[in-house]
Amino acid sequence: MAMCRPKYCIVGAGAGGLACARHAADTGAEVVIFEQTDRLGGTWVYTDEIGLDRNRLPIHTSMYRGLRSNIPKETMGFPDSNIESKLSYVTQEEVLQWLVGYADKHELNKIIKLEHQVIRVVPFQDNKQWVVNVKNLRDNIFFTLKFDFIMVCNGHYSSPFVPEYPGKNEFEGLIIHSHEYRSEERFTGHHVLLVGAGYSASDIAIATVKYAKSLVISHHEPDKIKFNISSSIKVKPSISEITTTGARFVDGTEINCTVIIFCTGYKYSFPFLSSECGIRLEENHVQPLYKHVINIAHPTMALIGIPFSVCPTQMMDLQARFCLKFFTGNLLLPAEDEMLRDMEVDVEERRNRGMPKKFMHKLEGNLQPRYYEDLAQTAQIEPLKPIVMKLYDECMRRRAEDLLHYRDDRFEVIDDENFNVL
Template sequence: MDHSSVFCIIGAGTAGLATARRVLEIGGQIVVFEQTTEIGGTWNYTDAIGKDKYGLDIHTSMYKGLRTNLPKEVMGFPDFPIPEQKESYIPSQDILNFLQCYAEKFDVIRHVRFEYHVMMVDTVTNGPKKWKVQVKNLPEAKIGTYFFDYVFVCNGHYHTPQKPHFSNTDVFLGKQLHSHDYRSAENFNGETVLVIGAGPSGMDLALEISKKARHVTMSHHTKEPFKTIFPINLTQKPDVRELTPTGASFVDGTCEDFSVILYCTGYRYNFPFLGASCGVSVDDNYVQPLFKHCINITQPTMAFIGLPYYVCAAQMFDLQARFCLKYYSGEKRLPTQQEMITDMNAQMERRWEQGYRKSQAHMMGPAQGEYYKDLAETAALEPIKPVMTKLHNESSQRFNDDLLNFRRDVFRIVDDQSFEETSGNMAI
């Protein structure tokens, strides 16, 4: 890579900021396109749901009063941790403030073009630049075209709701919404609520809503019983079979009435701006073909930062960006297309054999440490400290075991391998 190489970065959330910082570090030129008026991506709160003033989908899924469900000790960047404070689980505004400090420290913000909507990314057939990116300057309603050597897709994956497919969805006479549009438990005062899904957001929101609702039922197919002791007005049911005009029937043959249904059923990976020439497909949230879950094998000068989930996000974004830039800088030579496909197929075959479904193609969780190690060893990079993976996995288990009290835990990083924990002695 020569210093005239220009990088397009789509999105100024955590992944986009991490990538921008690392590109600047190696002397690359960047343009960051951000659809909203602020950096921070999904960490920005707004009361608005649905469409924004330009008719575009509201991007953020942040809700009022959110405190992190991971300790701040694993949420910082490798060389830029979140500042010390007495709590490990902190308000979302603190994360946003932290990202602002990070962006200012590494001089990223002046490279961000706010209120620019990326409309289309295509390869260039003629000319030295490889990518043509069409964007709309939203305030001025002007469409422009830019040319780049590299494209980093950093648009996140908590913005396009995914809803389950079961019969009679339209017959229900009450209110239906996805967690993407959840903003406050106050909106559920006195309601009888069905929460569908028991992932992190389903568990968290069911508990929040139970503080205001008359009753909450959480429907899920989790096989392991939860160790958490739920409030008396929060009960569990198996999967929904179908909706009825007044509620839902379940696969166990029972029926219940509800006034509101909240879908906590996750999100779809969505890249509506990628043209066919990019050579990327998404099948049930499996984005392919990708080398190490990030480099586009069809067009290797394009990379995706942040697809894997249940991870130490900022740490991983930074590692993925450094991984890609080892090749884009010319410091390491990228494997051939066939070698990358062979590597991808071998890795995914191991996942399928371990019981992963296609929709879990990019799920890491307890296996995240192996992924970080693979990236670091493949590209000869400084690895993520093992303590991060250990603390992430420990705190995730605490979330599952004691939803009511886990945020009282306080952690302290001791060294690269170990941490200390104080449980249950702090007021929330």
């Protein structure tokens, strides 16, 4: 009598979901991907729309017009699937085209259910299976399926984090988050205050300074991070309060502005996971996770793509291969108490480095290559090529040196260890 094939539920058809589906399908499993939008690609899909989509769900993507990658394509892609481009810092369209091609090559389109929203995930039958409630958004039909494994790949760049400040509700101008930013022309003639110092803040500053009447950037480390984009940009420390016509800062200075754009990052969000799944969020720290990916409370569930300050596509492919080594039974996971201890050791190191709870998944400095090596060694799988981290480090060095022009760099990979700058 033939054995039943294990069933995998993949939540989301972005880069992480496609990698998980491909690798799970390669094991002979029965795989389905539920994607609540109308196309694959996740955060790499661009739309002019903001707010709600046609199914009255929040727009998922935070992509803005003209975006180019902030790390070179040579650190992106998957280990056996490169992004083709004459550029090293590729456009949004090129990344999306690569994902579409990857899905075609591995015949994933036949297992992707577009406009299908995962409503609720609950452990079932002594925690040996999962009950997944799904809504077919096109036909407004609800149905329930059972799975052996869940791989959550819904991304973490779609639920904006907007900090609270005294007076914010009294501001008479426009307040948005970078999630709703699409193009710079919208801010022609405005006095703009950008809050934050990350990738989106610098990209929006570079684009918007050409159109805004004035541009001020407020962030926590004005002496450390230099916005050497334009002499017309003013940099201020943290906001102490928002006034009806602008903002006051912790140094006592004050400005007037007509627009405030919060480039303040995103929150992890898993509204479909029932409390019985055992996943909890505390100040954006997702727990309890073994190696930042496997749900220790129910180790047939993985949350893919949680770490940040990473090479995301390469990491998600590595995480998928890591999880499947255990899900297939080729290797056994440690006991629950051992996995919890492993997590606590990682957390303790971060605390000792002075990292706040919201950075418990940040792979800064040597934490990133160590994480990749740990996943590969633990699961006895092919590691990432050394060239990936070497190019990432070069990118970060050049970005700190020349924020405006670092994307002009082009790289030539010579072998797994070496590269040239063209």
